[in-house]
Amino acid sequence: MKTNSFQSSRRFAWLPVALILLALVPQAQAHILHGEAGGFASGFHHPWSGLDHICAMVAVGLWGAQLGGRAMWLLPVVFPMVMSVGGFFGLIGVPLPGQEIGIALSALLLGTMVCAEVRPKHLIWPAILVGAFGFYHGHAHGVELPPGQSGLLYSIGFVIATGTLHLCGITIGLLHRWSAGKLTIRLAGGAILACGVYFLWAAVQPETKAPAPEKAKASAVEPANFWQHV
Amino acid sequence: MFERVFKRLILAAACLAVLFFPARADAHLVTTGLGPVYDGIGHFFLSPGDALAVLALALLAGLRGTAAGRRALFILPVAWFAGGLAGLTTTGWASPPEEIVGALSLLLLGIFIATDIALPAAAVAILAALIGGTHGFFNGVGMHEAGTGTGVLQLIGVAVTLFVLVALASALAVTAKPMWARIVVRVAGSWIGASGLLWTGWVLHGLK
Numbered sequence: 001m002k003t004n005s006f007q008s009s010r011r012f013a014w015l016p017v018a019l020i021l022l023a024l025v026p027q028a029q030a031h032i033l034h035g036e037a038g039g040f041a042s043g044f045h046h047p048w049s050g051l052d053h054i055c056a057m058v059a060v061g062l063w064g065a066q067l068g069g070r071a072m073w074l075l076p077v078v079f080p081m082v083m084s085v086g087g088f089f090g091l092i093g094v095p096l097p098g099q100e101i102g103i104a105l106s107a108l109l110l111g112t113m114v115c116a117e118v119r120p121k122h123l124i125w126p127a128i129l130v131g132a133f134g135f136y137h138g139h140a141h142g143v144e145l146p147p148g149q150s151g152l153l154y155s156i157g158f159v160i161a162t163g164t165l166h167l168c169g170i171t172i173g174l175l176h177r178w179s180a181g182k183l184t185i186r187l188a189g190g191a192i193l194a195c196g197v198y199f200l201w202a203a204v205q206p207e208t209k210a211p212a213p214e215k216a217k218a219s220a221v222e223p224a225n226f227w228q229h230v
Numbered sequence: 231m232f233e234r235v236f237k238r239l240i241l242a243a244a245c246l247a248v249l250f251f252p253a254r255a256d257a258h259l260v261t262t263g264l265g266p267v268y269d270g271i272g273h274f275f276l277s278p279g280d281a282l283a284v285l286a287l288a289l290l291a292g293l294r295g296t297a298a299g300r301r302a303l304f305i306l307p308v309a310w311f312a313g314g315l316a317g318l319t320t321t322g323w324a325s326p327p328e329e330i331v332g333a334l335s336l337l338l339l340g341i342f343i344a345t346d347i348a349l350p351a352a353a354v355a356i357l358a359a360l361i362g363g364t365h366g367f368f369n370g371v372g373m374h375e376a377g378t379g380t381g382v383l384q385l386i387g388v389a390v391t392l393f394v395l396v397a398l399a400s401a402l403a404v405t406a407k408p409m410w411a412r413i414v415v416r417v418a419g420s421w422i423g424a425s426g427l428l429w430t431g432w433v434l435h436g437l438k
Contacts, residue, residue, distance in 0.1 A: 073413050073416075073417060076417070077344060077416070077417055077420045080420060080421060080424045081344070081420050081423065081424050083424065084423070084424035084425070084427040084428045085427060087427070087428050087431055088427050088428065088430060088431035089431075090431070091428070091431030091432060091434065091435040092431055092434050092435060093435075142428075142431060151329075151428070151429050151432025151433065151436070152278055152279050152282075152332070152333075152425070152429045152432075153278060154428075154432070155424075155425040155426075155428035155429045155432065156278070156282070156421075156425045158425075158428065159421045159424045159425045159428070160421065163417070163421055
């Protein structure tokens, strides 16, 4: 019975892969969209366009998996929800001081939480921490988002991509059930922490502070250039 | 058990993928070339704003149990049709109110689903009437402005499709008895709410 079930699941295994490929395929279009949102595909690409965002979102998933229980789904729900609030304020033009530093701190602190496997007594504290950083990330995305013709599809793609990054973190975090896996996750947290230190250093540099928004804007328009930032 | 769950997830993913094919949210019905009824049937496959609102309402109704699901199943298509008829006789509504209504309805429904708030079946029915009425109204205005003269037939197609969509989605949510299945629905709700809030920001950003 188990074998049949396994074989059956294998028969359908190509479907999620096909769907992911479908979502990643660029739109068939005669006109290249410069400076405007190209719908779902552009929104889906955007969160993948900055290493700082990837680090923070994967760290949220990893920490959730480490904490286990309700935290595993609560943290990845809190982050996109509060992120959308930040994105809303960014879109309507409400300024947020220290945005780059906040984003850098998110990778640094969340990486520290994963690396040290911090387990707060109450779930509210991780939720507040994750929510606060979600606001910073959302605001940054909100001010970077170019005005487009399909705000809804862009928003859906954006939120799904964020959730997918959390799921990546949770999936990696499932290694936590093995002792070697625990160490691997903590090492991953250490790597995110190191990235956070670099981001913070870059954010407080007076020379790099000025061109940062331009760079971010460029990555929003051309998300395919992500690997150039790595 | 695993196989059944896996198949359901695949079906849900396939439905979402189909939902994301359309190029833009549009209250004006797209002509399929197969006649006005089919234009109405095709509406939800080409208008993600409306489709997502229907999906959210159906999930909310399903989460609240079979009684709420049954009420939404009948009230939403009727309210949509009635709103559409009212819209057919109205002119002069610009796009921003329509988009704001769409965005706010996604936000509201998303929050209700994500928090799994214990709404009574009557409240779900009122929500279904409000959302059906407003979305249908804007559909009707779009049809009137298109000037095809077949708005009623298109609305019949819309209402029939609504009935089927709500039946399928709410049934899926009603059968979500295990805790993890409810969590999946609630996570989906949080994503819908987040998309609605971002969309609201987009609309306000465009109005500035």
